[in-house]
Amino acid sequence: MGETGSLRTTLHRHGMRVTPQRRLVLDAVRELGHATPDQVHRRVRSTARTVNITTIYRALDALEDIGLVRHTHLGHGAPTYSADEHEHVHLVCHRCGEIDEVPCDLLDDLAELLRRRSGFELDATHLALSGTCRGCRGTDDADHLERAVEETR
Amino acid sequence: MGETGSLRTTLHRHGMRVTPQRRLVLDAVRELGHATPDQVHRRVRSTARTVNITTIYRALDALEDIGLVRHTHLGHGAPTYSADEHEHVHLVCHRCGEIDEVPCDLLDDLAELLRRRSGFELDATHLALSGTCRGCRGTDDADHLERAVEETR
C-alpha cells in the first residue's frame, strides 16, 4: 500500500487521477530500471493488451510532471525513463554503447563546484556521461593516437 | 589554408572527398557554436539554396566520423552538433531550457575518479549536465520543498 499510496496521493495533489494505465506504466518503469517509451509499452501490453502507445507517452509525461519518473538521453535514440528512486549516473560508452551505472555521490564535489561557480544546481540523478569504457579503451586509444600523430604532421 | 587544409587532409585520410557542401556544413557548425541539423541546414541554405537536408545529415555524419564535429543531446529534441575545437561542458536548465557553458577542465577531478574507479575514460567535450540554473533556483527550490514536506507527512 506504500507504493500505491504514494502514487495516489501524489497524483491527487496535482489534480490528476489514478488510472490502471498509470499504475502499469509506473510499475513497468520501476521493473525495467530504465526504458524507452516503446519498451514500457511492450511491458505494459504484456498485462493489458489494449493500452495504446499514446497513453504511454501521456502517462510518462504525467508521472514525470509529478516527479515519480525522470528521463535521460543515453544516446542517439529515444529517451529512457526511470523511477525517481532509481538514482545513479550512467556511463555511456560511445564506442560499444555499453551503459555502466555508478552512484550519484561521485558527483558531489562537481556539484558543489558548479553551485559556487555558476549558481547551477546539478541534478546528478538525470545524468548520462559519455566516454570510453574499460573494454574499448585499448582500441580507441590506438585509433586516437594514430590520428593525432598523423594530424601533427 | 590552415582550416581548409585540415578538412581536406582529414577527409582524404579517410578516403572521403572534399565537396562544397561539406565545407559549408563545417563552416556552419563552427559559426553556430552548436546547432541542430535543421539549424545547420538553414545556415547553409543562406549561402547555397539548393543544398538538401539529406546532405546535411550525411555531411554531419561524415564530419563526425573523421572527428571534426561531435554531437550532444542537450534536451528532449534533436541533437546539437559542434566543432571539435569548440570544447566546453553544457549546463542545461531543465526548467527554463537555458544553456550555459563552462570549461571542460572543471571535470578533471571527476574524470580521474571515474578512470580509477571504473576504468571509464570520460569525454568531457561531449557533455551536457542537467540541473537548475541560478535564475530558476528560487522557484524550483520552493516547489521541491513544498512537495518534499507534504510527502514526508
Next chain:
DNA sequence: GTAGATGCAAAATCTTTGCATATTG
C-alpha cells in the same frame, strides 16, 4: 455529473534509404 483520461486515427517531426545524376580526384 464533470473534469480529466483513454483509444484511435491522423498529422507532424525527425531521420534514413534507394536510385538516378552529378562531381571529385
Next chain:
DNA sequence: CAATATGCAAAGATTTTGCATCTAC
C-alpha cells in the same frame, strides 16, 4: 574513368494532436 557525393522522393521511426468516448471521484 571510377569511386563517391548529391538531390529528390519516398519510406521509416518516433512523438504529438484532435476528438469522441469512457472513467475516476
